[in-house]
Amino acid sequence: MSSQHQFEEVPLRERLATNPRPALVWAVGLALLLLVELGAVISTLFGVFELVASVAIGAVSGAPQGIGPNSDATGAVVVSILNSIEQFGNTLPTLLSRSLIPNQGHQVASGAWEGTFLGLPPAYAWFFRVVLIYAYLFLLLWWAWFGYRTFVEHYRQADWTPRDDVVDRLRGHRWGQFGLVIVVLFVGLALFAPTISPTTFEQDIDRPYEFEVEYFDEETGTVETTTAGDANLVSSSQGTPAYNTGPLSYDEFGRFHPFGTMNLPGGDLFTFMAYGARVSLFIGVTAIAISGFIAAAFGLLTAYYKGFADLSVVVISDSIQAIPVLLLLILINVVFADHWLTSFYNGGLLLALAFGFLYWPGLWRAVRGPAFQVSEQEWVDAARSYGQRSTTTMRKHMLPYILGYLLVYGSLTIGGIIITTAALSFLNIGIGAPTPEWGRAVADGRSYVATESWHIALIPGILIVLVVTALNAFGDGIRDAIDPQSQGGEGAANEAAAAGGGG
Amino acid sequence: MSETEELRRSDRTDERNDLVNVNGLKTYYESGGILGSQPVKAVDGVDFDIERGETLGLVGESGCGKTTLGRTLVRLERATDGEVLFDGEDITTFSGKRLKKWRRDAQIVFQDPESSLNDRMTVGEIIQEPLDVHDWPDLDVDVVGTQKEVTVSGDGHLNEDEREADITVEVPGGAISVRDGVPLPQDRVSVDVSESDSSVTVTLSVDVSRSKLRRARVRELLTTVGLRREHYFRYPHQFSGGQRQRIGIARALALEPEFVVLDEPVSALDVSVQAKILNLLEELQEEFGLTYLFIAHDLSVVRHICDRVAVMYLGHIMEIGESDELFQNPKNPYTRALLSAIPDPDPTDDKRRITLRGTPPSPRDPPKGCPFTTRCPVKIRPSEYDHLDEETWEGIELLREILRERSRADRSFTEMARGVLGMETRFSGIDEIVREVFPHRLDPEREQALERAIEAADGGREDEAREILGQHFDPEETDADFDDLVDAFISDVHAGSHEQARSRVRDRFGEMDVPPEVRSDVETAIDHVRSGDEDTAREYLRDQFGSVCDAESPQHHVVSDTGRTSYCHRHRAEHEEPEVVFESLVD
């Protein structure tokens, strides 16, 4: 019979070759979408690489010289290369850029606007840019989804996979979708912060006295110049009608403030929020990546080996959970006050690492049950019976079953981390100025809540609640999608949220 | 019986071609986590052999250790003691590469097709995984037709083990043959043979990748187990239980094992599907010359498929032998009890069901002596009690069993506290137990009154019956509610069950009716229980009434010409054979 052995399977390459059209259409579309944003893609990507490299170099040399391209450590060369690529990315033409659709300009005597996009008033110019950015983001996501559908329809060999059911359930889950949309808006705000803000971090917060603002002076009838710092001071919100720039209004210098301005030394609240979203997202994702990784690794090991392995992790995690979070963070703040780690995001990185260390026990406990459950499945025994390596068994036969839970509890925990970060900034022990952090805006604005300048504390407060709720909704959606029978999941999910927010 | 001599294992192995020899195998679990707790003796010293190509059935109630035994044979559990010889090598000592290599030879099919397949993988991936793990195929080469030293280079290597080589090359000439089972067309292989005076070098080139060969092999396996090639990309969810079990079988066969443990492979399936899977297993055995250990609790299935059967109870093999003969004429008391539990298809056979008292003892704390001693209906009595009536003896055994079971049940904290404080505990229920266990008797006068009461109740004169009972029996004498008792008595009489009505009253008001020679012993034991000292009571009863069954482990006696053995003291010359005693029980 050996002569009629058939090798009937067709590798993906050949499947693509026989029917290239759908894949080609998709790939060309994706290339176009990325091309128009090439500059932003490159600079964001290499910005992240640069950060990672700096931290790595810092960790190796144990000194703060890893930071920035100007230091003389050996690894600094790498950093400076990455930095120059990032800078190069910034010079590439990008469709959704401030320079293509500028919103910063000034009026002239006739009342017309100069320097803005098509001479539109700054509010419209800015709004147009925001709409374009989100349109682009959602188009990109939809294109990714379309790519998946294309694959399923034309190239996948299985006509059904268990994942299809998950996707179907997610498609019918309105609450989860609501969460997803808000999360995408939030992530968009963070990713596109330099483009989406009416002004920039450098100009508005970091070095305001090095930038100039042109404005139309009604008294003299001419276009005058001042520094951004001075303009910020004048236009700041201080709780009185005379000194207040509320949401959706222009200040004395013809600058539009979607969320109003901040208290002294002033500045645009929306810009602050956009960059602050970056910081929150960075901390949240870093912390969850660290704790999720530890939790998954321990979850698999304890479930596979049980007994002593499990017991020791229980002891360790209990000890960590017994530490009062606030106290530990204050301690870290003091001990690491002059450490090089603190220089990233004014302590933001340090905070992220601390959260990563503090939150893994919670995540581990959340996945421990599911991990034990799959470890009892006979397919794990089967893998042993034909000599599969334990690490491969864990990865192949156990990990897929706990990843979903990790995603669920991870999204809940990110919400908790965002709240805790804000709370710490509120207490003035978190991330220091000038790095924008939502909690600090709430803290700064809290004495103005009952005044004209209510927006300083209220808008960030509402956004925090919205984002955290959305993350929870998203987590609910995933949980219901991967585990449709989980009626009792409610309690556990809330528990995790409470644990996450309990910092 | 004349042939009641201990089996000499070595005598037997000579004529047989054994694949597996199990000697004194023990598998204990140190479970529970509490330090110093007794291990679970799941397998507690078993010996048996499996001949190449045969199917050995392993039966027993759930919890008897049969699954653990099966898992130990494929090294999913570690043996605590003893050896498992596979082709003469003790696999309990294997580790590392050696263990991994051996795993190709021994595979297992699991009970639950829901749980044995990872449902996030396609059927193809599932069946292919063992092949990937062992980097199948070996592409090893046998070179025949030369005495010279042979080297193989290129895509293959020289065959180094006993397994048949994947490719055989004939020298000179270089004719190639690929063995069945490797889906490699001959025209995709080429060899280059170069011969010198003292050596031959064979350079092999195969122009199909290993992974492609594996996928082709998986497709062939799918058809081998009765599925279709297109099922490769389906997921387990899309299959029925029977089909899933076929997938599990295909996975077990992927590496071409010699020995397969079938752990209740059909018990989770519909009856209609069971037969199909069993037929498949038989066909596969024939085709690939497999050796099976078939674990089951369903005896009819075992009878159908197995050449020999081992009956397991509490970690021991009670009886092992040719399956037909064992089913026709079971020798061991436990086998008899187990077989009597299945409905006999032959209605002329007036075999009576034997119901066993109690439940199997905990494998943490198995009885000394014979494992079946706590429940055996034909347990040997000490000679001084031989003449004791059946009812009394059964009562004593029952009392011992009850005490034993109670000692197993964990006492709750409050009960412990109450015991320590000298307050009444649940052990005070002994009076009730004694009433249940032993017959009771009234004095003649009361016995007469009882008969009159029955007569009255039977004649519809309930009031008179109540009156008679009230006159002769004092409600103070019993802790039960007297009116309830009388009501129950009357309804018993009305229902025609006079004997039940009588014993209802006798048990409450009578004296324990046991022969004088055992009376004081039983009462001493009961007194120990009353004072809360249950362990002493157990010890005492054991000392007084225990026999060889309680004291000594039996031996595996040869009980038939075919070499069947049974683990029971009754096969010793000085005792009656079990079946004789069973006959007298039934009569």
Ligand code: SF4
């Ligand atoms: S040795 Fe035989 S007779 Fe005695 S208890 Fe065991 S099975 Fe029954």
